[in-house]
Amino acid sequence: MKKVLIIGAGASGLSCAKTLSDAGVACQILEARNRIGGRIWTLQASPAHNVELGAEFIHGAQKELIDLLEQHQLSFEDLLDHHLERKDSELKNISGFWEKVEKVNALLNPKIKKDRSMQDFLIAHRKKISTLKDLYVSYLEGFQAMDLHLAGEKGLAESEKKEVPELNGQSQFRPLPGYSSVMEGLFKDIQLSSTEIHFEHEVQQVLTNAKNPAVVALNLKKNKLQNFAAPFLVLALPVGVLKSSLYFDPPLPDLTQALRTVETGHALRITFQFKERFWESLSKKPVAFLHIDPREYFPTWWTQMPRRTPFLTAWQGGPKAFEISHLKESEQVQLALQTLSKITDLSFTALKKYYVNHFVHNWTLDPYARGAYSYVGVHEKTSWKRLQKPFHENIYLAGEALSEGADRGTVQGALKSGREAAEKILRRL
Ligand SMILES: Cc1cc2nc3c(=O)[nH]c(=O)nc-3n(C[C@H](O)[C@H](O)[C@H](O)COP(=O)(O)OP(=O)(O)OC[C@H]3O[C@@H](n4cnc5c(N)ncnc54)[C@H](O)[C@@H]3O)c2cc1C
Structure with missing residues (x-):
């Protein structure tokens, strides 16, 4: 034994x-x-490109993971933290996203006597955070994959107060040969x-x-x-x-x-392979992350910048990810492309012409995962x-x-x- x-x-x-x-x-x-x-699964999408179905980013230069990469001589790249948002029929730079999140985080009370849901927290602070609420909700649902009615203020306060370690001034990375x-x-x-x-x-x-x-x-x-x-x-x-x-x-x-x-928490990500990088003409700056109103399905998208590849990933987190994980894959793809059409101002038919393939795994319905994180x-x-x-x-x-x-x-x-x-x-x- x-x-x-x-x-x-x-x-x-x-x-x-x-x-x-x-x-x-x-x-x-x-x-x-x-x-x-498990929830790490890299696919070889083409001879030159791999695609993640689960984890993709390294959040913080955490010693354990960085040591592992170095021991196995696996390279990693800095993430290009550049965000554009479709607003008022224009693509605009989002500036100070993390500073705005931090402003609301500062109101979290780790010692609150009776814990409350994040929904109740937002109601209690509605006057102070009225202009930041939408952005904060998109952070909680999109990044943290939370359901605001279930997430607790105390738990979030504990996790948000911890510093994320940096390496050469960077804190977000991607393992280049893929997480697998x-x-x-x-x-x-x-x-x-x-x-x-x-x-x-x-x-x-x-x-x-x-x-x-x-x-x-x-x-x-x-x-x-x-x-x-x-x-x-x-x-x-x-x-x-x-x-x-x-x-x-x-x-x-x-x-x-x-x-x-x-x-x-629930999250659904679909990585699309296109014939060409049509998004590069959307902005003079390199296109890394694209956003739209969080009420849309798949409101967050990203490229593989700094590498210029023909892949775009659509991301939906939170309760809406749970909801759409019960749809057919073709319907999920349709919802994602509808949003991309709004972000890029390209017609659905034009996008379909660029389409080559897509890669997705439904972690919510996977009996050995039952969700994302x-x-x-x-x-x-x-x-x-x-x-x-x-x-x-x-x-x-x-x-x-x-x-x-x-x-x-x-x-x-x-x-x-x-x-x-x-x-x-x-x-x-
Ligand atoms: C879509 C998505 C995106 C993510 N993005 C990131 C990211 O960018 N960065 C990041 O750091 N993290 C990310 N994560 C989270 C990260 O993938 C997980 O935190 C991590 O991989 C979890 O590892 P684990 O060992 O705890 O669980 P798992 O990886 O789930 O391992 C559990 C293992 O148990 C097995 N198992 C389950 N049930 C049984 C059973 N009954 N009998 C035997 N075996 C069983 C499973 O098959 C699995 O291999 C993401 C996750 C998802 C789903």
Whole structure:
């Protein structure tokens, strides 16, 4: 029997396995998909270009992720933080976006006695922020993928007060060979040790009372149930999966309670490949990000600048992403192109002539993700931080939802939480 059983081979599960294997601790990983990386998934769209279906950006020069890139000699580029907005039938520069967000963030109260939803926060401060409200809502829904009725002021206040580290004055980057190459690098390091991985093993049940925690997994290739056990169990799974797909026998009331404090955000991204970069003629400045009224579907778009490629990505976050994730893919594409037509002032027919292909993955309907990334809900008595401690002494959690501050919901946060779960186990061995 291996010492540690890890469920999930996303960034957090792999980072946990790497820390354990570096310390000479044997582990076993069960992964439902036939690939590593989870919500990181890079596709080779053409011989010269790759496209991300999940994570794309590195938010902040976080040491963990930058070290990993450097160890594996993977290059990364600075993001061109230049934004244009279609307003009053013109494309205008958006200036001071982050400063405006910061102005509203300054009103968040991390010590508020009774937590409230972000919707209630906006109502309470409506007079002070009247001109900033639309921009702030588009930040919360678009960037944080939040539902304003579910997101809590306390949780957001805690995450927004943390500084994002910079490298040479830059804080947003993109891994150039694609995010999956980062996961492959991590996986290579682990494979060299005694770690075993079983793909296409969907964990359905967690037997919490066993002396050694155990799981029941469906071997998807053989359509056969199998039991696995180890002295320590790490559930490196998305919150949506923990909340609705796993059967805990007997239930762990503490876990159920703590999971209620974390919400799953939804996001839908579609990357379009066009015959040419028609957007370059829209502005004299390089076109990096394009925006339109957040009431439109897919109000945010971006290019792959500073590289000049024929790809444009459409982004919808928040409750509207959840709503449209239930439409047919062709309808989602139609909605996105309708918005692009408004942003570029090109007819739908003209856009269709440029169209070559599109790339999308529906993370909301994906049974092994059930959404994009997490945020803190309205705090009740229990804090989400309870998730960072073991359950029944030997069941640990890992994943982006366990990370704090600006790391929450990110690849960096997932890597860190996996390492931390492993370190806690190592202290007990
Ligand atoms: C559209 C989108 C855009 C994003 N953009 C960014 C970005 O730009 N920058 C950034 O830093 N982050 C971004 N993120 C978030 C980032 O991808 C995640 O925070 C991170 O990858 C999560 O890693 P994880 O290990 O916590 O979870 P996951 O990557 O989800 O790993 C969990 C693993 O568990 C497996 N699994 C699930 N259920 C079972 C089961 N029952 N049995 C066995 N295995 C199971 C899954 O297949 C998966 O491999 C984005 C996410 C999405 C969806």
